[in-house]
Amino acid sequence: MTPSNQFDNKLFEQLHAVIQEKKDLQNPVIEILRIAQEIFGYLPIEVQEYIAKEMNIPASKIYGIVTFYNFFSMKPRGKYIVNVCTGTACFVKGAPKLIQMLSEHLGIEIGGTTPDNRFTMTAVRCVGACSLAPVFVIGEEAFGRVDTKDKLVAILERFK
Numbered sequence: 001m002t003p004s005n006q007f008d009n010k011l012f013e014q015l016h017a018v019i020q021e022k023k024d025l026q027n028p029v030i031e032i033l034r035i036a037q038e039i040f041g042y043l044p045i046e047v048q049e050y051i052a053k054e055m056n057i058p059a060s061k062i063y064g065i066v067t068f069y070n071f072f073s074m075k076p077r078g079k080y081i082v083n084v085c086t087g088t089a090c091f092v093k094g095a096p097k098l099i100q101m102l103s104e105h106l107g108i109e110i111g112g113t114t115p116d117n118r119f120t121m122t123a124v125r126c127v128g129a130c131s132l133a134p135v136f137v138i139g140e141e142a143f144g145r146v147d148t149k150d151k152l153v154a155i156l157e158r159f160k
């Protein structure tokens with residue numbers, strides 16, 4: 001299969017090697033999709049179709065998996081993912097206000113990516129830091145009780 005020119009063919013060569021390495025594992029699809037997302041940054045249809053063809057499974061099955069798991073994205077994502085917890089504790093303690101502040105500052109809604117591709121904002125379930133509610137996570141770091149725009153901006157400024 002010859003993929004379109006949107007991506008460097010080297011990326012597809014990398015993906016091909018990953019598929020060859022992983023395809024005989026038990027239930028390899030999620031692992032292959034995870035690595036494909038690392039390679040391409042997201043999982044556009046052409047990448048899904050490539051995986052489907054190489055693994056000889058219906059593209060609809062791949063699409064079903066990609067759309068089922070929050071972790072996978074079909075849209076380009078920013079350098080940093082701002083995961084806002086919308087679990088019960090965070091919701092009660094101000095997640096909606098936090099989301100509003102983030103939206104105003106970044107100019108995006110949940111699921112959106114800033115025009116400079118720096119941040120993508122997503123909503124996640126409880127991240128296990130309820131005592132700090134409301135919480136958002138960037139990378140491995142959780143930020144809690146961010147209740148003013150100044151605090152929020154100071155945190156975001158750390159992620160260049």
Ligand code: FES
Pocket residue numbers: 085086087088089090091125126127128129130131133135
């Ligand atoms: S509900 Fe947000 S960390 Fe638990």
